[in-house]
Amino acid sequence: MxxxxxxxxxxxxxxxxxxxxxDAPYVTYAPEYVYIPAFDGRGNPLNNTLKVGDAVEKGSLLGTRAPDDFPIYSSVSGTIEAIEPILTAGGRTQKVFCIHNDKKDEWTLxxxxxxxxxxxxxxxxxxxxxxxxxxxxxxxxxxxxxxxxxxxxxxxxxxxxxxxxxxxxxxxxxxxxxxxxxxxxxxxxxxxxxxxxxxxxxxxxxxxxxxxxxxxxxxxxxxxxxxxxxxxxxxxxxxxxxxxxxxxxxxxxxxxxxxxxxxxxxxxxxxxxxxxGKTPDLRCITVAGEVKEPKNVLTPYGVAADDLIALAGGETIEKGKYINGGPLNGNCLASSHFATLMQSNGVLVMKANAFRAEPCWHCGDCCKQCPMDLQPVQIQMALKRNDLERMKALHAERCCGCGLCSFVCPARIDVSRNVQEAKAKVLMAMKEGK
Ligand code: SF4
Ligand code: SF4
Incomplete structure (x- = not known):
């Protein structure tokens, strides 16, 4: 070997x-409803979609997304009760198929x-x-x-x-x-x-x-x-x-x-x-952080995060923030009522610490820890000045979004978010040939 x-x-x-x-085995959970995106990666509606009232099985084709007619399938059997907007794990409120789960687990293979x-x-x-x-x-x-x-x-x-x-x-x-x-x-x-x-x-x-x-x-x-x-x-x-x-x-x-x-x-x-011949249906999701009974849940994808939090005994704090994914790379959401996605692997409840970032100490910790050998503090200074040439010279586009620079920053600056804003500007400029 x-x-x-x-x-x-x-x-x-x-x-x-x-x-x-x-160390605990996962539990299985069949929600009453799942919420599956009725839009593509750019927010445009799917093509050839099923309609409200249509019956579906696991593996039924709900629609296809542009530009390559990529198929989106149902994760449960049941009925499409509505196609309406809901907050999704990506952070945007967009139209989803609201599918009532009949829990018969019938398949279109x-x-x-x-x-x-x-x-x-x-x-x-x-x-x-x-x-x-x-x-x-x-x-x-x-x-x-x-x-x-x-x-x-x-x-x-x-x-x-x-x-x-x-x-x-x-x-x-x-x-x-x-x-x-x-x-x-x-x-x-x-x-x-x-x-x-x-x-x-x-x-x-x-x-x-x-x-x-x-x-x-x-x-x-x-x-x-x-x-x-x-x-x-x-x-x-x-x-x-x-x-x-x-x-x-x-x-x-x-x-x-x-x-x-x-x-x-x-x-x-x-x-x-x-x-x-089985299309994606189940996803295992870690429900953890400030919940009474943290657990892994095997559930049809598209389950609502607040259903999972309730299954984990509810929150242990009064005012939390909610994360789809992990704390360093995930999306932070203001409400727990959001639809998870096929790729969602975590729903976390975290303390919403109210603190104010201090001015940069120039300690260099963010540079020492960056796995991409970037200089996050310099990139955020360039961003502040809107100095695109400097952001390019510092290769902001290479940031992998790991979040380590924010994690180690003693001044509690969200350095990672700033670097990613700079990265977006550099990538846009590259795309436009600037
Ligand atoms: S988020 Fe980007 S800049 Fe910050 S440590 Fe990770 S790779 Fe480096
Ligand atoms: S870790 Fe924070 S305080 Fe230290 S140099 Fe980087 S941004 Fe400044």
Whole structure:
């Protein structure tokens, strides 16, 4: 068994708070309603949508999103009772399908692929698109797009690091479902021509290490190597993983280093679709922070966050703030009544600390901790002056949004938000050719 141990001195250890949910089995929950976006990534309505009153099953096509007719499926069986606006995990209020769940769990199944030896590359790519699977690590882009670039691929990287504090869904549920990863891999190796696979997790995650061991023994012909990392943040950032696995750096996307990176749950969903014809339906979500009974919940995607908080015994504080995802990379929302998304992996209730940021101490801590070797304090000064040339010179566009600069700032400045504002300006300028 090939075994690699990362020694990342670039990343830093931060409190994980994972003990709230890591040691308990997940619970299953069937909500009365799910809320599934009726809009695409740009906020435009879906095409070919079903209507209010239509009956659906799990796997029913609700509509397709532009520009590539990417399918969106129902996660429950029941009836579409309304198509109306609701706050969604992305932070915007947008139209969703409000589907009453009849809890019968009836399926519209797709036809599974033939064996990987028989399936053609065209069939595999078409199945990846029709699966409706998106990147489950957070970004939510259709996964098939990474696989049809036509560029050479050396390695597929499975990201089972889950380094955001509080979140334990990959650890608790991903480990249990890991065999689907090995079921997906022969198809993905065939379609990409990749020669190897890197299974990346942390060395303090015994359930995932065991899942690797069991499946590696069961499927010895699939070339998967284990990469066990230290408990550092942000080890799971894809740029870190690509550099550590390939020893190469890239400018924009991992394919430039002949690598494709996906979250473990993305591979699981593909394995399920290829072999059973099941589209994405369930999501494991960590419900933690200031709630009475933190837990992992396996539930149809599109569940409302306040339903999950109620299931976790409710809030322990009077006025909290709500986070979709983890505290460092997630979206902070003012209300707990928001629709989770397919890629939502956490619903956290956190104390809404009222404090005022002080002027910068010029301590340099944000620069020391930045995993991208940026100078966050300088970038935010350039932003303040609206000095685009300086923001470009400081490479604000390379910020990975890990949030470490805000986390370590003794003056309590939200440095990360400022850097990301600068990043948006630089990216816009690059797009406009400025
Ligand atoms: S949020 Fe961006 S600037 Fe701040 S530490 Fe992370 S990568 Fe660096
Ligand atoms: S960590 Fe905060 S106080 Fe220190 S240099 Fe960076 S922005 Fe200024």
């Amino acid at each position: 090939a075994f690699h141990l990362f020694r990342s001195y670039e990343a830093t250890h931060i409190p994980g708070h994972k003990e709230q949910t890591a 797709a036809k599974p692929l033939p064996s990987w030896e028989e399936a053609t590359n065209e069939q595999i790519l078409a199945a990846m698109k029709s699966s409706g699977v998106i990147g489950m690590g957070g970004a939510g882009f259709p996964t098939y797009r990474k696989y049809n670039s036509g560029k050479p691929v050396d390695v597929l990287i499975i990201n089972a690091i889950e380094c955001e504090p509080f979140l334990t869904t990959d650890y608790v549920y991903g480990a249990e479902m890991a065999e689907y990863v090995w079921k997906a891999l022969p198809y993905l190796l065939k379609v990409t021509g990749a020669k190897r696979v890197a299974f990346c997790t942390k060395k303090d995650k015994p359930a995932l290490l065991e899942a690797y061991r069991v499946n590696h023994e069961k499927y010895p012909d699939i070339p998967v190597e284990l990469y066990a990392t230290a408990d550092k943040y942000p080890m799971g950032y894809e740029r870190n993983l690509v550099t550590l696995v390939t020893k190469k750096e890239y400018m924009n996307i991992p394919i430039e280093a002949q690598a494709i990176v996906d979250n473990i749950y993305t591979f699981i969903l593909l394995g399920r679709y290829f072999t059973e």
